[in-house]
Amino acid sequence: MHTQPTFVVFLFPYCSSMDIEELYRHYQHDPKVLIDSRQKGASGIFFGLKGEQVDGGKYAAQALENGCTLAIVDDTHDVSDARIVRVHDVLATLQALALFHRKQLAIPVIGLTGTNGKTTTKELLVKVLESRYKVGYTRGNFNNHIGVPLTLLNMEPEADIAVVEMGANQPGDIRELCHIALPTHGLITNIGKAHLEGFGSEEGVLKTKCELFEFLAKHHGEAFVTGSDERLVACSKRLNLSSHFFHTPDSVYAEWPEQKSPLVAIDLVHKGFRQRVHSNLSGIYNANNMVAAAAVGLAFGLSLKTISKQLATYVPENNRSQYTQTANNHLLVDAYNANPTSMFLALDNVNRIAMNGTQKLVILGDMFELGDESIQEHQKIVDQLASDQDVEVWLVGPRFGQTRRPKACKHFATTDVLLNYLKNTTLRNKLILIKGSRGMRLERCLELL
Numbered sequence: 001m002h003t004q005p006t007f008v009v010f011l012f013p014y015c016s017s018m019d020i021e022e023l024y025r026h027y028q029h030d031p032k033v034l035i036d037s038r039q040k041g042a043s044g045i046f047f048g049l050k051g052e053q054v055d056g057g058k059y060a061a062q063a064l065e066n067g068c069t070l071a072i073v074d075d076t077h078d079v080s081d082a083r084i085v086r087v088h089d090v091l092a093t094l095q096a097l098a099l100f101h102r103k104q105l106a107i108p109v110i111g112l113t114g115t116n117g118k119t120t121t122k123e124l125l126v127k128v129l130e131s132r133y134k135v136g137y138t139r140g141n142f143n144n145h146i147g148v149p150l151t152l153l154n155m156e157p158e159a160d161i162a163v164v165e166m167g168a169n170q171p172g173d174i175r176e177l178c179h180i181a182l183p184t185h186g187l188i189t190n191i192g193k194a195h196l197e198g199f200g201s202e203e204g205v206l207k208t209k210c211e212l213f214e215f216l217a218k219h220h221g222e223a224f225v226t227g228s229d230e231r232l233v234a235c236s237k238r239l240n241l242s243s244h245f246f247h248t249p250d251s252v253y254a255e256w257p258e259q260k261s262p263l264v265a266i267d268l269v270h271k272g273f274r275q276r277v278h279s280n281l282s283g284i285y286n287a288n289n290m291v292a293a294a295a296v297g298l299a300f301g302l303s304l305k306t307i308s309k310q311l312a313t314y315v316p317e318n319n320r321s322q323y324t325q326t327a328n329n330h331l332l333v334d335a336y337n338a339n340p341t342s343m344f345l346a347l348d349n350v351n352r353i354a355m356n357g358t359q360k361l362v363i364l365g366d367m368f369e370l371g372d373e374s375i376q377e378h379q380k381i382v383d384q385l386a387s388d389q390d391v392e393v394w395l396v397g398p399r400f401g402q403t404r405r406p407k408a409c410k411h412f413a414t415t416d417v418l419l420n421y422l423k424n425t426t427l428r429n430k431l432i433l434i435k436g437s438r439g440m441r442l443e444r445c446l447e448l449l
Contacts, residue, residue: 023085023093024100030069033094033153035146037063047094048073049146060084091146095180098149102182107159110296111181111212113166113174114189115205116342117289118143120281120320121189122165124293127314128307129300133160140318143167148177161300166212169369171204174211186212187224187292188232192341210235217241224295226288227251246295247288252304254287262323262332262353262431268294268308275308280315282323282332284352285345319443328426329449330358332433335442338367340377346435347384350391358431360390363445365415365436366397379403392430394418397440415440422448 023045027033032044037059046068048057057073064071064083072093073079075086087093102109112122119141126137136155138147143165151164166177191206210232216223217239225236227248236243247253252270262282268275268291277290290311297307316322324331334346343364350360362385370377382403385393393409395401396418401411412418422445432449436442 020096020100023097026070027097027101027153031153031157033097033150034063034068035150037066037068040066042067044068046071047090048077049090049094050074057090094149094153095145098152099180099182102152102180105159105162107161108185108300109162109164109181109183110185110187111164111166111178111183111215112187112189113168113209113212114187115192115209115339116345117189117286118165118167119318119336120286120316121187121289121292122163123316124289124311124314125163125187125296128293128297128302128310129161129163131306131310132302133300134158135161135163137163138165141165141167145173145176145180148180152181168208171208172211174208175215178212178215182219183212183216183221184219185222185224185296186216187296188212188226189289189292190226190229190341191231192339206231206235213239213241222299224292224299226292227253228288244295244299247291252291252294252298254291256284256287260354262330262355264290266290268304268311270294270298270304273304275304277308277311279312280323281321283321283334283346283349285342285349286321324446326449328428328430330355330431331446331449332431333443333446334433334435335365335440336438338365338435338437340367340370340380343367343381343435344384346433347381347388350431350433351388353431355431358429359392360433361392361394361427361430362433362435363394363396363418363442364400364433365440365442366399368437368439374399375402382406382409385409396436396442415442415444418442419445419448 027045030044034042034044035047035049037046046063048060057077060071060073071084072087072090073084074090075088112118122138126135129135136159138151142150144167148164155162164181166174168174188209191209213223213235222242223236225232225243225245227233227245245251254266254268256266264279264281264284264286266277266287268277294307319333319335322333324333378399382405386406396412396415401413427449434442
């Protein structure tokens with residue numbers, strides 16, 4: 001990530017200058033920013049970011065042709081169009097503009113991070129809050145040092161409240177995103193094992209995620225803290241942070257009956273009142289995400305009845321906690337991402353589901369970005385699976401290929417090998433969990449199941 005500058009100097013072809021306030025005035029006339037020059041009919045300001053393989057500055061003219069009114073490129077480019085502005089650092093300029101814009105917004109901004117469930121919880125929060133408020137929020141998973149500025153700058157001007165998802169893969173990432181988004185409220189979904197290449201350990205994950213709480217404590221913000229994680233509770237209390245606790249007996253919490261269906265049903269309980277939520281989510285681990293959304297909704301004046309109704313209408317997308325019934329099988333699709341914590345939770349969920357006469361199969365793909373602990377963590381998954389004789393196991397990828405596996409466990413070297421196998425095999429009347437890191441692209445097998 002780049003360090004946030006206090007000011008940015010812009011260089012026009014004829015050496016005139018523009019400060020961040022002047023750029024912001026231009027943004028106010030056309031309040032949209034984009035980084036893809038191919039969007040036709042798109043107005044706003046184009047930022048020609050330079051990546052590992054593509055220099056977006058080369059496409060400034062294309063962006064202007066397609067409707068942009070200004071293009072920002074770095075100072076290595078020779079330009080002749082006055083609408084193309086040269087800067088020393090395009091990304092730093094984007095971040096500076098986003099910060100300047102954020103300082104003009106007198107609305108609550110909820111920063112959201114965590115190891116698992118960030119995007120699902122964000123969408124649940126939005127679904128709950130939009131029953132009363134106009135909500136600006138992170139689209140998709142635009143949650144990094146580029147995505148957060150884009151989120152702030154592309155929010156609807158009429159937004160009453162914002163929900164900004166924040167991702168991290170190394171220490172300091174959340175702190176930097178906080179200094180762009182300036183959250184007034186914060187929520188950490190959970191702490192688990194992910195991106196260990198960057199964090200080094202689960203303690204490193206905890207320390208980085210708690211950078212959100214540290215920012216809130218320093219700036220008199222408020223946190224939503226799950227009582228189910230003693231580490232987050234301890235962090236909140238250590239910082240003397242103003243906190244709304246949830247998932248505790250004296251706050252809002254969830255109870256759930258035995259799972260007769262892959263879809264999660266819970267009772268939300270708050271101050272003696274109880275509301276049943278029949279959700280469209282698979283995975284009992286989503287109960288905590290729903291309770292988190294309920295805690296936020298209650299803090300912002302919504303009733304438990306309204307919150308429960310909103311949660312029940314949320315339908316997941318993008319292969320996250322999705323349940324699909326095909327002509328042959330029941331599919332639990334959670335193939336957008338995977339790490340050891342989310343993998344164990346998904347397996348526990350499969351074991352909880354009681355569907356008489358339906359055999360269970362898990363198709364698990366490799367987990368990425370685990371560093372030196374990769375094979376060890378994959379072996380832990382295999383050992384857990386070996387203890388459950390009621391579930392058929394298929395493993396996919398070279399990392400699982402290096403584990404000691406039971407003879408009954410099938411292994412496929414790549415997703416393509418799995419696809420070829422499925423083309424010649426018909427599975428019927430099975431409950432199938434499909435989970436792996438995004439790079440495995442396991443969603444390609446859905447049409448064959």
